[in-house]
Amino acid sequence: MASMNRIIDNKYEILRMIGQGGMSKVYLAMDSRLNKQWAIKEISRINKNGFSEVNLKAALDEADMMKRLDHPALPRIVDIIQEKDVIYVVMDYIEGEPLSKLLENGNAQPQEQVIEWAKQLCNVLDYLHTCNPPIIYRDMKPGNIMLKPDGQLKLIDFGIAREYKENKVGDTVNLGTRGYAAPEQFGSHGQTDARTDIYCLGMTLYHLVTGRSPAEEPYGGVPIRELNPILSSGLEKIILKCTEANPNDRYQSCAELLYDLERYDEVDDTYRQNQKKKLKRFGIVSAAAVFSIVFGAFAQVMNAQKVNNDYEVNLDLGDTATTQEQKINYYEKAIDIKPEKHEAYYALLTTFKDDASFQIEEEQILKKKINRNLAELVETDHYSDLAYEIGKTYWYYYDYGSENTDDNQLTRIKAAKTWFSDVVEDPENEHYAQAKIYESIATFHEEVNLKVEEASDQGMYKEYWDNIEALLDFTIENKNESEIVKLEVYKLITNALENEVRKFASDGIEKDDLLEVFYTVRSLVDELDVSTDKTINLKESITSRFDEVVKAIDTAFIEQ
Amino acid sequence: MQVLTALHTDVGIRKQTNQDSLLLKVAQTSVGKVVLAVVCDGMGGLEKGELASATVISAFSKWFDNDLPPLLQNHNWNEIQARWNLLLKEQNQRIGEYGKRLNINLGTTFSGLLIIDEHFFLIGHVGDTRVYKIDSKLELLTEDQTLVNREVQRKNLTPEQAEKDPRRNVLLQCLGASRVVEPQFISGIPTLHTVFMLCSDGFRHMISKEEIYQAFAPEKLMTEQQMKNKAIELVELNKVRNETDNISIILIKVD
Known part of the structure; x- marks a missing residue:
């Protein structure tokens, strides 16, 4: 074991230990000749428990292979020193801190930042996967990603004598140490490939963007927006696809993943909706263009025919007529043509209210039209809106009884009640709350005299007052x-x-x-x-x- | 109440060490017979798993000797669960800190059963060791806190697939490696002519529910010697069927 102040190969002075795994230790060392700091990984055949578990030959081969790698997000291997029972791998010492440090205490990282990191990681994995032969990293997790002071990432703890390889099949393990691992990394038969790294990257992104370790409830198994609804649905889809249990359902290469990461906001639902809307608008315009051509031809044929039976035409005529009688006349005709349509009733009500009073003769007309068609109307959509309008017309404008006394307010209120009751039948109505108040006030006026006679009116007034305030x-x-x-x-x-x-x-x-x-x-x-x-x-x-x-x-x- | 007990543990056919730890205590007290049984399946490679499981066993042994008697005196059954909860969280903390200091991952499951005569029973549980109740049928009382069980509940796996899944040994919760432990607790009043069985996961992968029931049905266990023999028999059956894990079992029969 390298002790402090020891000098390896006559030039690397061990300063301190900066990391330790089961089979290896990492030291910070000073190169006395270059006056430069390196990280030195010590892989010992005799591990600290005295069991011989590391195949030094395999580790050496791997280090030799890695030595040839050249990518800004990978530490360079600059020297390999072999001694009896131990190998020293000298590599770049990376300043900065691991992303796992940033995640302590469940601090989620900003989405934009995570996307940027994701692209960098995708890039380096792509580099590894396209080596010949391909190199599978297999251990992507926040603890293995260093954030350098310049904002760039570097992968550390690279593949040599990685611990989980030594895990025996069937040993019980806690998810805490394996939370990022893909299903195929468990057990002895799993074949790992590029898609394994994609799974681990997906879990890493999940942790970074939610602040929740996949080893904690809910164990990485839920879409990220269930934990934080403001996250991008595009990123959510990307992470879900990365972490599919079946490798065939994941991105098949880092290039594919990178493509989506660069367009994650286009994968967003909102973006898609906008696109859909654009498409729809285009569709409407095209449809309108076609319609104009067809209608132009159609109109020629129709021109000779009488159109005054038409519902729309009567409505239009009513709108443009100058006297009340004429208007009412056209709207009545329109109602007769299509009694189930609401527009003509609304138009009629507006006309009645024009002179700020809903007169008895007018009420007769309305009643005649409404009552005949009421059964049918009640079944139509938005009937309650119409009922609300009629109710208000009675409540505020009804003229009945005003010639005898100054104030017919109570008459009006009571006449309106039945219409508001119809509105209250429909809790979906936008005026539901108001209708309820109107109905309650009307009920109060209907009942109060009787209750006073019975001397049982106490308590009614509180409710009445509340309703008045609400009104x-x-x-x-x-x-x-x-x-x-x-x-x-x-x-x-x-x-x-x-x-x-x-x-x-x-x-x-x-x-x-x-x-x-x-x-x-x-x-x-x-x-x-x-x-x-x-x-x-x-x-x-x-x-x-x-x-x-x-x-x-x-x-x-x-x-x- | 009459209590018969037996226990057996075996390192198994593959491993160098037995990381399972067991505790079985029976006391005659003023409120009657009191039984405490605990199974812990340690993990963490080499001797460290043993350390984790033995630490928890030793803590519960001390608890039984020192802290339980006053609770019994005051008939404070309902306070025991809170005490266990605290004790388990403390163990999680201690083992976790030890592991951090030595830069190793170690931990242990926990399944414990306390019976206070005919008055009360409490089960506390973390991980994938199990407590079963055997009367007219075999009933699993604890719920495995494992990845595959979670996947079964999410309907991503069928129970049959879970049995074969390579991830079946991955725990969601264990003492020593979980940030927050959430033990499962079950309490109630014990029924008589019942056998309680605690076991490590090594005991149950290779043998069927029927085989367990046939061996441990209450009417078949009349003496402690019989119980011990049956326990050894099933452990050996597991080994014949190539179970590689440590195998442990505790039997308690109440009449």
Whole structure:
């Protein structure tokens, strides 16, 4: 054994031991003539346990073969010294640290960096595999890869008297020492080839990019994005292909692997989707071009025929008509042609709301069209969207009963309820939450009088208040809501505060909560610019109640 | 409760050393018969595997002598699992540090069974040694923490392929080489007229479940001598069938 300060072959002074395996030791040595540092690997026939296990002749042959290798990522062998029972292999001393050091404490390495390393490693493996005869490294793992201060990698612990070769078949081993090894490296019959190195490289990349050793849960067996979803799906596919159990399913050469590594982002799902989209867009344009030609010919044939039965045509005519009657007329016709299509109903509703009121005659028309086709409509896709629109039309615009009293709000709310109930049937609907609130408020108004008579109304008001607050919240969120809708919501709240404040108080709602909502509503009303007679009146009537609301809140809490 | 025990270990036909270590202790206490049985299959080449398995055996032997009696006195059965867990993690740490210092890989599996009369039993387990229960049938209680077993669970291998897979000796967990050990624990109340069998993996590769059941069914084991003879018989059968590993077995019959 080389002891410290010993001089080998009259020129290499042993400075210290820098590595140790079962069958070999590596020392840092100083070349006294060149004044240069080398690493010296000592392979002893008598290992530290006194058993003779190393075939020195084989080691010598291997060292001779390796001496001829010349690649920037491989340490050069500069000298081989043979003594009785021991061989010294003198090679480049590589400064830097092994990648395993970077991985301590589970530090995953940046993806871009890992790809760059992967290319370097692929390159050196390709060099080895294309030697004649090919050289299989067999022991690719982070502990065997040195990162030099200049950022380049070097493979160390090169093939001489590698320990696992001495592992007897059938000995129990822990995965910790074998985690990077390919399935064919276990047992006696395994044939290792270039694809074995590709497997080990895949496992090494897995460890580098996830920070998880393949010897730890989940033992390298899962796609990398299950451990870190932000990693590239392209890299994931590459690593999965490298680590296929069957060598035939892996990359068959490093050149193949290198090709994919250089295009890993193109293997990405997002990239593929973009490509698909591009293809689709191209397809649509081509299809449109073909269609134009065909349609041009078709249109000539159709030209003479009457087209006013057509659904689309009636819709278009409705859109361009100038009077309400005409519009309604066309939309009704459209509905009659295709009662299962929604567009005409929406168009009809918009027309009804144009004058900011959904009048009784208009409601008759809608009812006539809807009720006749309702069974069919309910079955159509997105029916709940239509129901929501109808519900809102009733809630905010319905005119019924307004000629008798100033406020028909309760009538409107109750009339709208059944439509919101239809929306609530469909939890997928984007307005599901709002519909539920509308329905709850409507239910409250339907039931409250009865409950008051029964004196069982306690507890209802808390829920009502919560719903009102929610209604206010989403009205504020939805800035595009019409003046009418906004004002109606403010009115509902102002009315509730003025009339039900005692009930709110007795149901445990804090004065501050009520005031906070009130102040919000008040400033919203003040800020709102109104443009029509109806909304001007509405705003005035709400504003006129503010003083009363404040009084009502004050008295309610004084009484308590 | 009546307890009959037997154990046998054999270096096998190929290896120079026996790295399996066994522990079997029976005590008569105020709460009745208490039995501790442990099988450890060491690894790490040459004499180091023996060192790892013997270290763990010795730790559990000391635990039985010093730490168990107060727990028995206070009937603290449920605390024992936590103590074992701690003990196993400590052993993992100690063996791991020793290996690091000497730059060698060594480690050991662990399968332990503690029976406290008719009150309680606890099984602790790391690696691929096994604990079986034999009453009207043969039942494997522990789960192998091996690469092939993992692959079977992931449906990448069938149990039959796993038997033949060259990686069948690769452990996912062992004391001394795992960063974090996660032992398997099983506890309960022992049933009588039952045989518990602990064995190293060398015992079970070459013989079938039926052969084990035929040899160790409770009604066939009436004396400790009978048990010992049967154990030797099956170990020899393994050797005849060219099992190369160390072979170890402990039998405990409770009535």
